Amino acid sequence: MIIGYARVSSVGQDHTTQIERLHAAGAEKVFQEKQSGLDRDRPELARALEFAREGDVLIITKLDRLARSAAHLHEIVELLDRKGVGFKVLDDASLDTTTRTGKLVFGILASIAEFETALRKERQMEGIARAKAEGRTGGRPKTVDEDQIRALKVDGMSVPEIVKTTGISRAAVYRALQQQE
Template sequence: MAMVGYARVSTVEQNLTAQLEQLQAAGCEKVYQEKASGAKDDRPELSAMLDYVRENDTVICCKLDRIARSTKHLLEVVETLEKKKVSFKVLNINLDTGTPTGKLMLSMLAAIGQFEREMMLERQREGIRIAKEAGAYKGRKATARAKSAEVMQLIGEGLTREEVAKRLGIGIASVYRIVKDNKAAN
């Protein structure tokens, strides 16, 4: 049963000292630390920590925004920990998923995150509806289909589908679809 800490700052100029002191005071025997933006998916120390922890361990961080980029990401991290039967603590809000109150708090965070997501999607749909009514929204242009003649010409010249996709800046699936549609039409 190990106490494992995770500390992160967003920029190289920032200092991890305060977090490291708090994690040490909380009893962490091992601390994973990194200097990386929360927006990046590339957080090797977080991944290493999630791989390292074992059943009955506890992961501790100082603040929620140090471990997760968003509510959705937080819930993904906690789900990973739960599958491994690892508890999760956040020092500044006294959240501990090893307790019924901590589990309730996490459920409330999940509900709030889901609500935020649904509200954002509703606003997005409303904005698209208004833009369509005003004639300002046409959707994404079909860029690959517009290049059908070029695709067929390059295929005719003996290029592979992969080379055609790369040269024209379209997806390989689009090249296959265009070739298939042209064969069906002929």
């Protein structure tokens, strides 16, 4: 069975053209949704992946309708492959896991995605090490002068007065005062 998946990012968009193209390509069942591709929790995609059985083929019109990163794409295609389900992209004939060449292309894409992830992690670790060497730790720089808050409290100011004087939230004032204890 050929299964189609169509997605648009927002409610104002229309996926009629995608659905028509999927049906024209032989899709017998089409799952469709209006949801951001950045959202990994897409119920209709999950239903399509669950519905697919060995020997089926999942088709989409464009790659960005399915995944927003090479790693996410690889994850989906790996799941389909484990189930014995093929995958095709109508706008890119080279992305077709039902052929030897298509499987090769996906293998290359997967290797590139893995390489990119490793590079990104390496750069991140270098940045963290550099920051630690410079005495910086994670998180935002402090914007609250805790010593000033404590001094105002010692001078007899109430918390509401400190909040009004400094413009700092009640929670931040209480946090500063707790750290003194």
